[in-house]
Structures are given as structure tokens and as C-alpha cells.
Amino acid sequence: MQSVELNNGVEMPLVGLGTFQVKGYNVVHRTLDAALGQGYRSFDTASVYHNETDIGKALKELLPKHGLTRGDLFVTSKLAPGDHGAGARAACLRSLADMDFEYLDLYLVHWPGKQGWKSEDPRNPGCRQQSWEAMENLYRDGKFRAIGVSNYTEGHLRALLAQCQVRPAVLQVEYHPHLLQSELLAFCSESGLHLQAYSSLGTGRLVGEPKVKGLAERLGRTPAQVLLRWALQQGIGVIPKSTNPEHIALNARLFDFHLGDEDMELLSGLHSDTRYCWDPRPVA
Template identity: 85%
Template sequence: MQSVKLNNGVEMPLVGLGTFKVRGYEVVHQTLDSALGHGYRSFDTAGVYQNEADIGRALKELLPKHGLSRHDIFITSKLAPRDHGPEAEAGCLRSLEALDCEYLDLYLIHWPGKQGWKSEDPRNPECRQQSWEAMESLYRHGKFRAIGVSNYTVGHLQELLTQCQVKPAVLQVEYHPRLVQSELLAFCSESGFHLQAYSSLGTGCLVTEPKVKGLADSLGKTPAQVLLRWALQQGIGVIPKSTNPERIAQNARLFDFRLAEEDMELLSGLHSDTRYCWDPRAVV
């Protein structure tokens, strides 16, 4: 499994396991067991996923089975939008407690607005700043090895850069061939942030796209592998989610082939500014 060096020197695997909607201890345990067996060393969760405690418990049981220790894996979690602002430190500490970890490898602000507030609420910028300052403090105290943001626009990032003392290491956003966020990727590259994609498969819609299927068939790969490889070749990290052992294994096998330039262009040509998840652009 290849990795990327973040702007603070921390090494982060380029491929991780997403755990959105992976709930229930048995399901979590079986999924993580399969993932660890197939070489995954990075696991992505969040306060709002309601599975942090199960993930923490499962990893404690599974790491010895796979001959691993806490230092061999990379755990990411995220601040719940309800905890934005003055409650941020408490929200961060809840994630640490639930995952039963002395530190997390990466912690992100999950959303640029506070839960229950309208997108245009003028208090959102101050809320973001308070959350970031709380995360900076925990970063300095060794509770987080790296900090970053999720679902931020270029405008949100520019605002953060005028205020922060610790630059964000990672931006996690929706990114796939139907949502090629070129401006955002370029800004991250220029600013030294690593861009990590979620919903690389378009919440499953893209694996049945005829051009994706045709390309996958010609390469002897799955549509998911082609979509994930497309991101990796742009320097973008991926966190595919699956509870199916076969798909978990397939989604990790991304480094034994390359897409030709014309294949990359074919996939990028599917761009239609389609979002399958959330649109943060209205959040002031």
C-alpha cells in the first residue's frame, strides 16, 4: 500500500477504508478483519457515523491477530457539525474517547457550517475559526498527528489560511469523474494540502456507467478499480467503503496497473458537475 507524505511530514496511506453507514459491532468487526487481511492500514470514520466506539473496540481485538500494533495503522475521524464552535474541544475529545486512542492520526472538520444553522448564517466563519483553534491546541498536545478539513471550498480554505497557525494537511471532498473539481485540486497542490476523495464511485452510480464499464472490461479490472485508479493517478487519496470481503480485496488492488492518458481523459470527460452527496458552496 503506497502512502503520501503530508505537509507536516506524517505518512498517510493513499488508500483507506471508508466506514460511512458501517454500523453494528459484528459488521464492523468482520469488515475491519477483512480489510486488515487485505493490506488496509488506514480507516476513516467520523463522529456522525455513530461507529467510532465499535471501530475502536474491533481494532483493539484485531490488531494482535494480524500481527500489528496501533502505530501500524492510520485512523481518521471528524468533528461533528453539531460540535462546531465553542463545543469543538469536547467533540474532539469524545472521538478520542470513543475510539479508545491516545491519539488520532488525522482529525478533520467535517462540514463548514454548524448543524441547525442556515448556510447563510453569518456566524459560520467564527464557528469554523473556533473549531480550528481547538484542533490546533490538541495537535500541539499530541492528540492529533495531523489536522485538516472536509467539504471546504476554495473560499473556505482561503479564509482558513488567513487565520490558522497550523496549516491544514488534508482536504477531504467528493471527487469522481462526474465531479472533477480541478480548481480545488490545483489550489490544494499549490497550497501543500493533500486532497482525499470520498464517494469515488459516485455512491455506486458510476460503476454502471457504460464508458467506465467498457474501460474496465478492456483492462480486465472492475469498474471500481478503474475509478479509484483514476483518482490515484492525479495524486488524490481514496477511501472506498464496502463490507463485502471480495470488493474490499479488489478495491485495494490498485497499484499493479496504470490508466493510459487517453483513458484518464475519457473518464475526466464525464464531468457534469454532479454531486451525489452534499454541496458546501452555499455555506458562508
């Protein structure tokens, strides 16, 4: 696994395992065991996934089996939209307690708006700033090695960068050939933020795309590998999710092949400005 150095000097693996909808202790344990065996060291979860406790417990049980320590891992979690504002500090500490970890490697604001408020609610900017200040304090206390945001637009980022004392290290957003967010990627690069993609396979829709399948067949790779490699060659981190041991293994094999310029252009040419997850642009 290759890593990227974040803007505060922390090393973060470029490939991690996403755990959205990975639930039930037996499933979590089996999935993480397979991932650790294939070299994954980065694991992404969130309060709203309702699996933090199981992930923390499973990792602690599996570390000795794989000859690892907590320091070998990079664990990410996220602040739930319902916990924005005054409840942010307590929610952050609850994630740490649920995972039974002394620190998290990365903690993100999951969504720029507060749950239960309308997207255009003028209180949203102040509420997320309050959340960020709580995260900055926990970062200073050593509870988080790095902090960042998820689903922020360039406008949200500009507002945060104008006010923050600790700069965000990571932006996690939906990014794939059907949603080529080139301007956002360029802004992150200029601002020293690492862009990490979720839904790199377009929630599964892109693996059946004829041009993706054709390219994968020509290269002797899976469509998923081709899509993930496309992101990596742009300097974008990925967190593919799977509970299938074979897919987990294949999704880790991304550093022994290269996409040519024409291959990259072919995939980027699939852009249709299509979002398969959530659209944060209306959030004030």
C-alpha cells in the same frame, strides 16, 4: 499500499477504508478483519457515523491477530457539524475516548457550517475558526498527528489559511469523474494540502456508466478499480467503503496496473458537475 507525505511530514496511506453506514459491532469487526487481511492500514470514520466505539474496540481486538500495533494504523475521525464552536474541544476528546485511543492520526472538520444554522448565517466563519483553534491546541498536545477539513470550498480554505497557526494537511471532498474539481485540486497542490476523495464511485452510479464499464472490461479490471485508479493517478487519496470481503480485496488492488493518457481523458470527459452528496458552496 503506497503513502503520501503530508505537509507536516506524517505519512498517510493513499488508500483507506471508508466506514460510513458500517454499523453494528459484528459487521464492523468482520469488515475491519477483512480489510486488515488485505493490507488496509487506514480507516476513516466520523462522529456522525456513530461507529467510533465499535471501530476502536474492533481494531484493538484485531491488531494481535494480524501482527500489528497501533503505530501501524492511520485512523481518521471528524468533528460533527453540531459540535462546531464552543463544544469543539469536548467533541474532539469524546472521539478519542469513544475509540479508546491516545491519539488520532488525522482529525477533520466535517462540514464548514454549524448544524441548525442556515448556510448563509454570518456566524459560520467565526464558529469554524473557533473549532479550528481547538483542534490546533489538541494537535500541539499530541492528540492529533495531523488536522484538516472536509467539504471546504476554495473560499473556505483561503479564509482558514489566512488565519490558522497550524496549516490544514488534508482536504476531503466528493471527487469522481462526474465531479471533476480541477480548480480545487490545483489550489490544494499549490497550498500543500493533500486532497482525499470520498464517493469515488459516485455513490455507485458510476460503476454502471457504459464508458467506465467498457474501459474496465478492456483492462480486465472492475469498474470500481478503474475509478479509484483514476483518482490515484491524479495524486488523490481514496477511501472506498464496502462490507463485502471480495470488494474490499479488489479495491485494494490498485497499484499493479496503470491507466493510459487516453483512458484518463475518457474518464475525465465524463464530468457533468454533478454532486451526489452535499454541496458546501452556499455555506458562508
